[in-house]
Amino acid sequence: MQPALSIIFFTVVSGAGLGLFMVLAVAGLFGKPETETALLVCAAGLVLTTLGLVSSTFHLANPKNAWRAFSRFKTSWLAREGVLAVIFYPVALAYTALWWMRDTALANPLWVAMSLLVGLIALATVFSTGMIYACLKTIRQWHTPLTPVNYIVLSLVLGSLLMLVLQDFAGGATSAYELEIALGLLAAGALMKLIYYAWISPPQGPTINTATGFTRANVRLLDVGHGAGTFLTEEFGFRLARERRVLLRWCVFILGFILPALLMLGGLAQALPIRPAVLSAFALALIGIFIERWLFFAEAQHVVNLYHGRRQT
Amino acid sequence: MKLGLVIDLDTCVGCNACAVACKQWNTSGTTGPLSDYQPFGKDPSGVWFNRIRHYEVGDYPVNKTVHFPMSCMHCEDADCVTVCPTGASYKRPEDGIVLVDQDKCMGCNYCAWACPYGARELDREDGVMKKCTLCVDRIYDEELPEQERQPACVMTCPTHARFFGDLDDPDSEVSTLVRERDGEQLMPELGYNPTNLYLKPRKAVRVPSHDAPAGAGAGAGADSGGGGESLAARVKNWVNRAVAR
Numbered sequence: 001m002q003p004a005l006s007i008i009f010f011t012v013v014s015g016a017g018l019g020l021f022m023v024l025a026v027a028g029l030f031g032k033p034e035t036e037t038a039l040l041v042c043a044a045g046l047v048l049t050t051l052g053l054v055s056s057t058f059h060l061a062n063p064k065n066a067w068r069a070f071s072r073f074k075t076s077w078l079a080r081e082g083v084l085a086v087i088f089y090p091v092a093l094a095y096t097a098l099w100w101m102r103d104t105a106l107a108n109p110l111w112v113a114m115s116l117l118v119g120l121i122a123l124a125t126v127f128s129t130g131m132i133y134a135c136l137k138t139i140r141q142w143h144t145p146l147t148p149v150n151y152i153v154l155s156l157v158l159g160s161l162l163m164l165v166l167q168d169f170a171g172g173a174t175s176a177y178e179l180e181i182a183l184g185l186l187a188a189g190a191l192m193k194l195i196y197y198a199w200i201s202p203p204q205g206p207t208i209n210t211a212t213g214f215t216r217a218n219v220r221l222l223d224v225g226h227g228a229g230t231f232l233t234e235e236f237g238f239r240l241a242r243e244r245r246v247l248l249r250w251c252v253f254i255l256g257f258i259l260p261a262l263l264m265l266g267g268l269a270q271a272l273p274i275r276p277a278v279l280s281a282f283a284l285a286l287i288g289i290f291i292e293r294w295l296f297f298a299e300a301q302h303v304v305n306l307y308h309g310r311r312q313t
Numbered sequence: 314m315k316l317g318l319v320i321d322l323d324t325c326v327g328c329n330a331c332a333v334a335c336k337q338w339n340t341s342g343t344t345g346p347l348s349d350y351q352p353f354g355k356d357p358s359g360v361w362f363n364r365i366r367h368y369e370v371g372d373y374p375v376n377k378t379v380h381f382p383m384s385c386m387h388c389e390d391a392d393c394v395t396v397c398p399t400g401a402s403y404k405r406p407e408d409g410i411v412l413v414d415q416d417k418c419m420g421c422n423y424c425a426w427a428c429p430y431g432a433r434e435l436d437r438e439d440g441v442m443k444k445c446t447l448c449v450d451r452i453y454d455e456e457l458p459e460q461e462r463q464p465a466c467v468m469t470c471p472t473h474a475r476f477f478g479d480l481d482d483p484d485s486e487v488s489t490l491v492r493e494r495d496g497e498q499l500m501p502e503l504g505y506n507p508t509n510l511y512l513k514p515r516k517a518v519r520v521p522s523h524d525a526p527a528g529a530g531a532g533a534g535a536d537s538g539g540g541g542e543s544l545a546a547r548v549k550n551w552v553n554r555a556v557a558r
Contacts, residue, residue: 059421061441065417065418069398076396076423078421136396136426206500212370218372221367228357230358232431235425303429304429304431
């Protein structure tokens, strides 16, 4: 697949924003962040989610019809994602308002209900983003339950790291177990990525033989029938050199997970000052996950490539 | 009714007439224009509903060139329709034709991602997805003589390799062909259940040549090099050997 920057930006940035709300919703139930931190987190979460969603419209060839994209939520994960994102806003704003009023009278059941609601809607939105890709039978690298899991875990990784940054900037104290939770999420993210890369490595699924129906003979492309590129070759023909893929995967693990985890460990051991540690951990993880998302698209091989001469995807 | 095409890979010669006729009809039809990008430039490109690819099947000497026209398969389980968030893509219940409502399409490419057969192409100038309509603006046109109420690609095919009809009707020409020649779906394992079916090349009598005499190669044709041949067959074999290929 041709990696489209608007989509990569959308999935990473709105994933981070929704991840912030998921982490805050859980932390809030344990009465953790200070009110100033929580309000900052809510504001950042809303801004990031909005930036991502706006960016997602940049890849539309006909954006004036984008409003119709909410209509087919019964069958389309893309529509479900849109609907959930729209439901998310009033709920997130109400949740932010509850934080605002937290010092005054606050009914506890309402607080719990709103926390769960905002967390679950954010989770469902990220899940839908993953399912947009996971439901496509044409791309085996995406058509796996690991896809939505990866989206959710990486969204939580970015959310938890950004929350540490925002808490530090809001003047809150960073406690050891917050660093430990971020560390655990980083480990989970790295593990999920390892499983994902192992899962997609052996070729499987349709071949040039099943694509053409000649299943008992070798099939070779003689001529693709067009001189210049077509929509199909431009959209699906992207190939990634093996060396580059290996290098970028190392970048994902080192920048996205290993260095941020070491910084968390440094913070835990009090060997590093907290602010530069969490700030650089978030920045590195963000770069790493941007590369991860680029690879997610670049490595995906659509079955239509079989008609253009690939033997297997 | 399940309207679709049956394509005979045995007789298709890969002349691209179907693709040209399709482009000619549809660029001025209901989904037109089919935009061209730099048609007189260095890398001419554009929207086509029908593309013909060419393959070599089997290994020399038992090989064959197969020309492979592909357009929308009008799948029974069309994921391009279910993934469409705007409702622009739809499958007509009455005849199974998959169409795009261009007034609703937002050009997100998602349906093209969901299509395994490469049937959908975004028109970059109009910003909407376009695809084979099975010439819906032709096959129901009562102004046309009845024998012309067929898709442009079928009408134009010089080798009669394309057949159009109702695959739900067991007595139709297409159903009969599919029954007699074992019409097959492409990539059936993905479960899209494409309506268009392909007829395999018939078993050919292989012509022996100097480097591949009769009987060489697995699954060779029925020609025999034995002594009990008629004079005509011997002369034919000699001519076949003698004529440089």
